[in-house]
Amino acid sequence: MATGLLGRMHRLRHASGWIFGTMLFSSCLSLIASFVLSKEAITLAADPNANLSCNINAVISCGTVGSAWQSHLLGFPNAFLGLIAEPVVITVAAASLAGVRFPRGFMYAAQIVYTLGLIFAYWLFYQSMFHIGALCPWCLLVTLSTTLVFSTLTHINIRDGNLFLPARLSSALRTGIGFNLDLLIVVIWLLMIVLAIVLKYGDRLFG
Template identity: 70%
Template sequence: MVMFDLTSLYGGDVSPEQRMSLRRCAAGFGVRRELAGAAVLGLIAEPVVITIAVAGLTGVRFPRGFMFAAQIVYTLGVIFAYWLFYAAMFDIGALCPWCLLVTLSTTLVFATLTHVNVREDNLFLPARIQRAAARFIDADLDVLVVTIWVLSIVLTVTTRYGSALFG
């Protein structure tokens, strides 16, 4: 694996503290090189998600257990994406466009997968919770929640890095 050039990735010098933080993030997943772990995990996972999405658009109905497993795995993926986002935002103190794109796309895919799984009753929820979740989806409240969530991320990034973004 080729190590990323952190200086060009973050547009300037990267302090020893930032490098150490990157190493801790990568080491959490057993990867020794900075940021390479996130890239490799994304390269492995995203084609699977795209394949499921394209197949779903063509009318393929996956078994309930498969979609439940996909939800669990993608939930772990969204947790990982937000862990990296937090590390970049607060520990490392620098964001790259790819990090922001991954956070946004992972959020939208997670919301869509959850929407489909609730609508199709794939999550093995108790009947009462499933009915409530289905009503929530039917009322498009999930769209409202995701919109507010994405806007709050944009606000957080803008508040923290606004002068560098618009400077």
């Protein structure tokens, strides 16, 4: 019975419905967070001393993060990029759930663009952790959701051979996701992020 249950869970986890459903849910979370961050950016632009709802303490402070130059790297609030990008991801995920199969070149381009988005999200996380010295809950939600979207997109592209990789490497990666190594990597990675936050800020997170 246990073996049968594990088999069903394995098939569910690798089914397109589950993968694209996870992508859709994660991108919706990111869109919501981007909307809130955009609204707060407008509030801070009108009043730099505004007390935002997520200004909890010296560490958990959206105002501190939102006022830093890193939050306006391109001359406008970074959250505006989320308002542009996430609807595209939502459309891809919803269309894929409906049975649309996008061309290989399109999925490859999506992988490249979202990889750049992931790098940017983690650059912002690094800046918050080690230079700004404060964390924004909505920004952390964007980091989490971006990680989940990236992992699901990568899973699909490896499974379907959309990345134009050498045959041997492509086969090895498909074997890896078949053993759920991608899931293991994501879980370990997210736990490491939580551990890094706790080790750096400790009790100040709740002070």
